[in-house]
Amino acid sequence: MRVRSAILGLCVSAGCYTSVPEEGGEFGTPGLATEYGGSTGFGESSDEGESSGATGMMMSGPTPPMTTADPDPSTSIGEETGGSTSVGEASTGGEATTSDDTTSGGPPADCPRVRVLTPGDVLNVRPEPSTAMEPVGTLANGTIVDVVEVVQGEVLEGNGTWYHVANDSVMGFVWGGLVECTLDEPFAGEFFLPLECGKQATISQGNNGDFSHQGNSFYAFDFSLGLGTPMVAVADGTVMAVYGGTMPGDPCYDGGGQECSNAANYVVLLHGDGTQSIYAHLSEPKVAQDQFVGRGTVVGLSGSTGWSTGPHAHVAREEGCGNPWCQSIEMKFADVGGDGIPDTNEVVVSGNCP
Numbered sequence: 001m002r003v004r005s006a007i008l009g010l011c012v013s014a015g016c017y018t019s020v021p022e023e024g025g026e027f028g029t030p031g032l033a034t035e036y037g038g039s040t041g042f043g044e045s046s047d048e049g050e051s052s053g054a055t056g057m058m059m060s061g062p063t064p065p066m067t068t069a070d071p072d073p074s075t076s077i078g079e080e081t082g083g084s085t086s087v088g089e090a091s092t093g094g095e096a097t098t099s100d101d102t103t104s105g106g107p108p109a110d111c112p113r114v115r116v117l118t119p120g121d122v123l124n125v126r127p128e129p130s131t132a133m134e135p136v137g138t139l140a141n142g143t144i145v146d147v148v149e150v151v152q153g154e155v156l157e158g159n160g161t162w163y164h165v166a167n168d169s170v171m172g173f174v175w176g177g178l179v180e181c182t183l184d185e186p187f188a189g190e191f192f193l194p195l196e197c198g199k200q201a202t203i204s205q206g207n208n209g210d211f212s213h214q215g216n217s218f219y220a221f222d223f224s225l226g227l228g229t230p231m232v233a234v235a236d237g238t239v240m241a242v243y244g245g246t247m248p249g250d251p252c253y254d255g256g257g258q259e260c261s262n263a264a265n266y267v268v269l270l271h272g273d274g275t276q277s278i279y280a281h282l283s284e285p286k287v288a289q290d291q292f293v294g295r296g297t298v299v300g301l302s303g304s305t306g307w308s309t310g311p312h313a314h315v316a317r318e319e320g321c322g323n324p325w326c327q328s329i330e331m332k333f334a335d336v337g338g339d340g341i342p343d344t345n346e347v348v349v350s351g352n353c354p
Helices: none
Strands: 113-116 122-125 137-140 144-156 159-166 171-175 179-182 200-205 221-224 230-232 237-243 265-270 276-282 298-301 313-318 347-349
Touching: 122 171, 144 171, 237 276, 265 298, 276 298
Parallel strands: none
Antiparallel strands: 113 144, 113 179, 122 137, 144 159, 159 171, 200 221, 200 347, 221 313, 230 298, 237 265, 265 276, 276 313
């Protein structure tokens, strides 16, 4: 039996340990049993004028911008992970207790920071290493914070390790069962275009695009690019999902209709502020699962894999729901003038020059 962290007072919602169904989301392959509490949602709407052919970009009527559409909602996301367990830890069946040992020390060399692991929820920060007192703040899923020291405190499900953490907004203790040690740096706060330094491109579809950027994909960008253009990280992050199973010669490698909805190659990066970014329709990913990726590092090459009408790159910032395809959220680029949000048909030049 699992002890829900809401009962333990470790995160906010009553469902913060609730598993997501084994199937759902976009850009996936069958077989992944995901265990996150966030929403999966679906991406872009389809267009009746788009061809249902398996390859190419033939379509009837006026040619819309190069873009993509929703996958079949009955299919799962990502790659097979084998056996998996839900976020958090298995209950030992006993009640939470307080350890007599409250020894502490500074942060170990291999754990200068921790990353929050509460997909679909936030983590409570306590004034002491226990759940006895009200929280002094919360941290979003995926947030990276500095470790002040590691202490022993209230034992929850057999684990009495707590981390004394701090950032610019909160200082306190978080339970070790809902964080992981990381060498990644906290998020610096800026995003840059997903193109190599000095590269120019046209936005074929921006936010709230008429063709398909509605709903979950409201804040997405489509970049009109030739095949094989390097796509780079918009900010520092860690690869939380990668799929490259659609290969040259496969029916959906050069695009297609709804039958190709689960064949898009993609990379998803988790950033230090708890949000994530997706780079989709790649011809080839260039990173590996759990790899740290610095801003401006190549993550993949542009393509037209999956449900796509032609070569382009679909890029979006998303909520950190723990799956490759989540609700998109606003992303302002530090290297784009004005409000930082390029419009459809706008030509942009990358200043992503780390």
